[in-house]
Amino acid sequence: MELFRDCLRIDGLDVRACVLDDLSRYYHFPPEECRSRCLHWEELSVNEWRSADRSTPEGLQDFYNSIESWSFDLLWYAYLQSCGFGFPSSVVAARWALQKCPGGNHLDFGSGVGVTGQLFGRLGFTSTGADVSRPLLEFARWRVQRHGDSATFLDLTSQTLPSAHFDIVTATDSLVHVPDFDATARQLHQAIKPGGWLMTNFDVRPKGADESAWHLYDNALDLEYRLRRAGFVRRAKLGGIMLCYERVEPNGAIHQIRTIRDKAVLKGPASNLIAMRDRIRWPTPRRFARLAKRVASKATGRNR
Numbered sequence: 001m002e003l004f005r006d007c008l009r010i011d012g013l014d015v016r017a018c019v020l021d022d023l024s025r026y027y028h029f030p031p032e033e034c035r036s037r038c039l040h041w042e043e044l045s046v047n048e049w050r051s052a053d054r055s056t057p058e059g060l061q062d063f064y065n066s067i068e069s070w071s072f073d074l075l076w077y078a079y080l081q082s083c084g085f086g087f088p089s090s091v092v093a094a095r096w097a098l099q100k101c102p103g104g105n106h107l108d109f110g111s112g113v114g115v116t117g118q119l120f121g122r123l124g125f126t127s128t129g130a131d132v133s134r135p136l137l138e139f140a141r142w143r144v145q146r147h148g149d150s151a152t153f154l155d156l157t158s159q160t161l162p163s164a165h166f167d168i169v170t171a172t173d174s175l176v177h178v179p180d181f182d183a184t185a186r187q188l189h190q191a192i193k194p195g196g197w198l199m200t201n202f203d204v205r206p207k208g209a210d211e212s213a214w215h216l217y218d219n220a221l222d223l224e225y226r227l228r229r230a231g232f233v234r235r236a237k238l239g240g241i242m243l244c245y246e247r248v249e250p251n252g253a254i255h256q257i258r259t260i261r262d263k264a265v266l267k268g269p270a271s272n273l274i275a276m277r278d279r280i281r282w283p284t285p286r287r288f289a290r291l292a293k294r295v296a297s298k299a300t301g302r303n304r
Helices: 002-008 015-027 031-039 041-050 057-064 069-082 089-100 115-122 134-146 181-191 220-229 253-266 271-281 285-303
Strands: 105-109 126-131 152-155 166-171 192-200 232-238 242-247
Touching (some): 015 069, 015 134, 031 069, 041 069, 069 115, 069 134, 089 232, 105 115, 115 134, 126 134, 220 232
Parallel strands (some): 126 152, 166 192
C-alpha cells in the first residue's frame, strides 16, 4: 500500500494534494474546482453521455473519446483507495502477480489514469497500458511521465494486442464497458501466454439508470460463463471481488467438460441463487466508492 501511495505522491506532498495538483496542472482548473469535479464526476459523466446518441458503436466510441470526467473519477478513487476508503484492487492484483509471475509482462486492460501500471512497473514488471479512450491515454502518459515512471500505452482503437505476450492481465472495472464481450475475451486469451493469468471483476449494473448507462451488462454470471468458455479457469477470488483466471486452451475434452458443467451451474436454475448470494455478500469496488465519496467529502469539508 505504501508503494501504491508513492505512485500518487510527488514533490513531498500528501496523496490528496498530489492528486488535485495533477488534475489542476493538466486541465488548468484551480484545485478546488478539481476537487468539486472529483466529487461530482458521475453527474458530469451523465451529461457527457447525454450529449450525443450512444446507441451505436460509433456513438459509444465518441463518448470514450470525449470524456473528461473519468480522469477526475479514477484519480480520486485511487486517492480513496490509498487512505482506506476504497477496495485496493491494484494492490491486491500486484500481490497475487508477485506470487505467480514476478518480473513478467503485465497488461492493464482499461488502464485509465495509469496508476496500476505504475505500481506494477515499480515492482519489476514490464507494464503496458491499453485503453479505448484517447483522453485517458493522454492524461495517463502525462502523469506517469511527471511522476518519473515509464510505461508503454496502446490505443485499442487503432492498435492490437501482441499474441502470447503477457504473463498477467489486469482488467479492473473494464470488461463491463466493452460492447462485444466475447470478442474481447478471445482477444485477451490470445494476448496471454499459456498458463498466464487474467485478473478482473464484473461491476454489472441494472439497466435503465443514467448513472449506469455505460455499464453494458447486468448479469455477472453470464459474463463468468462466457469468459470461462473462451478459455479461462477461475482459480481464486481475492477480497470477495477480484477474480483470478488461469489461461487454458479452449479445446480438448477437459475444457468441453468444464464448459458443460459451467453452463449447468452458471446459466441453469441455480444461477439465481448464486447471483443473490454474491450480491448480498460482496459489493463491488464502485459501490464501495459511492459510500467513500460521501465520507471523504465530509472529511475534506472539515479540513478546508
